[in-house]
Structure formats: structure tokens, C-alpha cells
Amino acid sequence: MTITAATFVPRAQGEGFTPPGPDDFNLPPVGPDATFEFLGQTMYLGVTKPMIQLVLAAVVVFWFFYAAAKKRAMVPGKMQYAGESGYGWVRNSIGRDIIGSQDFMRFVPYLVALFFFILVNNFFGSIPFIEFPTFSRSGMVYSLAALSWVIYNYVGIKKHGFGGYLKLQCVPAGIKGPILGLLIPLEFLSNLVVRPVTLSLRLFANMLAGHLLLILFALGGEYLLLHGATLVKPVGILAWVLFIAVAFLELLIQFLQAYVFVLLNAMYISGALADEH
Amino acid sequence: MTGSLNMVGYGLAAVGPGIGIGLIFAAYINGVARQPEAQSRLQSIAILGFALAEALAIIGIALAFVL
Numbered sequence: 567m568t569i570t571a572a573t574f575v576p577r578a579q580g581e582g583f584t585p586p587g588p589d590d591f592n593l594p595p596v597g598p599d600a601t602f603e604f605l606g607q608t609m610y611l612g613v614t615k616p617m618i619q620l621v622l623a624a625v626v627v628f629w630f631f632y633a634a635a636k637k638r639a640m641v642p643g644k645m646q647y648a649g650e651s652g653y654g655w656v657r658n659s660i661g662r663d664i665i666g667s668q669d670f671m672r673f674v675p676y677l678v679a680l681f682f683f684i685l686v687n688n689f690f691g692s693i694p695f696i697e698f699p700t701f702s703r704s705g706m707v708y709s710l711a712a713l714s715w716v717i718y719n720y721v722g723i724k725k726h727g728f729g730g731y732l733k734l735q736c737v738p739a740g741i742k743g744p745i746l747g748l749l750i751p752l753e754f755l756s757n758l759v760v761r762p763v764t765l766s767l768r769l770f771a772n773m774l775a776g777h778l779l780l781i782l783f784a785l786g787g788e789y790l791l792l793h794g795a796t797l798v799k800p801v802g803i804l805a806w807v808l809f810i811a812v813a814f815l816e817l818l819i820q821f822l823q824a825y826v827f828v829l830l831n832a833m834y835i836s837g838a839l840a841d842e843h
Numbered sequence: 844m845t846g847s848l849n850m851v852g853y854g855l856a857a858v859g860p861g862i863g864i865g866l867i868f869a870a871y872i873n874g875v876a877r878q879p880e881a882q883s884r885l886q887s888i889a890i891l892g893f894a895l896a897e898a899l900a901i902i903g904i905a906l907a908f909v910l
Contacts, residue, residue, distance in 0.1 A: 663887065764898055771901035826894040829887065 583789045586781040591702050591774065619700040623686040627679065656681050656828065664832040665839070673835055676717065680710070681828040684769070688820035691777055692813065699773040699820070704766065711766035714831045719758070722838030734840065757837075765830060772823045776816045783809035853907035856900070863896035 595612030602609055634649025642650060656678045661670040684701070691699030701707045722731040735757045736750050783805050791802030871889035875882045 659883075659887070764902075768894065768898045768901055771904060772897075775901060775904045822890065822894075826890065829891060830894075833891075 583786065583793075586778060586785060588774065588778075590781060591698075591777075593698070615698055616700045616703045616706055619687060619690050619696065619698065620706060623683055623690070623700065626686050627682045630682070652682065653678055660825075660828055660832050664829065665836045669839065673832070677828055677832060680714075680831065681824055684710070684824040684827055685821065688773065688824055689817075691773065691820060692817055699777055701769050702773040702777050704770045707766040707770045708762075710769075710827075711762040714765060714834065715762040718831070718834040718838045721835060725839055731838070735838070761834065765827065769823050769827050772819060776819055779812055780809065780816060783812055847907075849907040853903050856903040856907075860896050860900035860903075863899075864893055867892045867896060 593615050595610045595614045596618065597612040600611040602611055631649055631653075634645045637643060638646065657670075657674050660681070661674045661677050664670075665673060687700040687706075690696045691702070719731075722734065725731070726734055736754045737746065738749055738753060741749060787802045787805030787809060789802070790798050790805060794802060867889055871885055874885050
């Protein structure tokens, strides 16, 4: 595991086992490590590993779809088939089913790009020698959530006008009377304020917690096996077996979180485009 | 023995989403068993509900580290 290589030795020294924490995700920059103060926090000035991974993921996704679309043929080759089925799956099961067949095509490029970008970035957590999910750094996710917030509000305001859109998002259908005084602020908060926060926190915390679990099993197993008493050494082997099981579970979660992120994006867009009741 | 009481609290907090996710998938399996042709429709709803319930546990683990 590359990210824990630096902290590998100190764990074995001193009293007992130091469990991994969020600090393990704070990687120093690749180049020169100049720092600056911002909002009371020490920030790195240089390029860090997650930044490189973002660019790498964008290049990988672009290259994949470019290569898949370059040699188009009536009878698709392997590459074209993979590209088409990936695209078709996002278009049909996320775009058409959620947004509706009337105006989903406008959003398909965004949804497909977003899904595969997040998927590749999540899989970086399981690819050997990279072993770091980009979105376990919260700053990387906030920009994606902000983008989705801008998009669904923009299409909603464009369709309904500003007042109409606020009414659509804040006033629940079929409710009259004083209860509206309670519901309107709640709906406003949940539909326009909290959405990007939960959207980003879900992806970020899933990636962080999953990777933390992997580090814990790997290092805990190592500690039990090499530094534990004789009787607990087999438990270290058990921890490594569990590590492999959790790594496969993590693959599932990485896929699922990319799917859920894009699914929620599509649902927000379809909610903003819905006809007024 | 040292450690943070936050983690005990997080363990307790994870019970709620655990029950919720169990209920969601129980309903999903029930629905598919009764009407197998509705599986594709039910699947996205079930995964959405799963993600929303799971978000609570995830927010909990984030707070357990932060607070």
C-alpha cells in the first residue's frame, strides 16, 4: 500500500497499535512541498496525488470513448461494444428512466461523462500502485456537487422562471393552510441548500471509510502477525483474509457510489424540470 | 485502555441505518419474489433508498472523526 508506506515503521514501535485515521489521507505534494496559510489551515502549494489522479481519470475516460468511437462499424468490435454498452446503460437506465423520454438527451453527455469519471476515480482506490480513491479528499467532491447544483437550478430556472422554480421546489403539491409555514422553509432547505452537501458527503465519506477499513485490516493484520503474542498470530492471518473480502466489497461500493451520485443528479434534474402541479 | 468514546457512539449510531437498509432490501426481495418482471423498476428505487439510509451511517463516521 503506497499511502501507508511512510507510516509503516512508526506503527510497530512504542506502546501498542496506532490505528489509522484521517491523517493517513493527507498526502504531501509530489513536487516541492511549499505551504501557505489559508483560513487558519496549512495548505500545500504543490500538486498532490489526488490532483494528478483527477487529470489521469479524465484522460482515461476520454481515451476510452475516443478509441471506442473511432472505428465505428455495423458489426461492432470489442472496444466499440464495450463503449456502446457502457454509454447505453447510463443513457437508458439513468437518463431515460429518471428524466423521462421527452428531454433526457440534453443531459446524457453530462451524465455519461460524470458516471465514468467518478467510476474511474473510485476504482483508483483498488488499482495496485495507485491505491488511493481520489474522492476520499472532500475538496475533490465539492466541485462535482457544486457543478450539479448549478446545473439543476439552471435548467429549472430556465424552464419555469425564477419565481415559478422557487414555487416548484419549495411548495409541496396539494397542501394548503398554515402547515405551509412549516413546510416551505423545510423544503427550501432540503431541496436547495442541503442537497449538494449530502451529495458530496455521501461520496466522500464512503470512499474515506472504505479505504480506512482496508488500511485497518492490512496494518492490523501485520501488527498482530509480527508483533502480537503467539496465540493471536493466527488472528492476523484472519485479518488478511478479511482484507481480501473487504477489498471485493469495496469494488462493489465504488461502483454503487458512482451510480448513486449520477442517479441522484438525474433525479434532481428531473425534479427541476417537472411540470407545475 | 485508551480510545475515543466517539467510536462507541458511532457503533450505536450505525444500528439505525443498519435496520433501515435491512428493511429496504427485505421489501425489495419481497417485491421481486411476488412480481419478478418488476425487478428493473424496483432495483433503482431500492438502491436509491439504500444510498439515502446509508448516508446516515456515513455522516456518522465522518462526525465520529471530526468531533
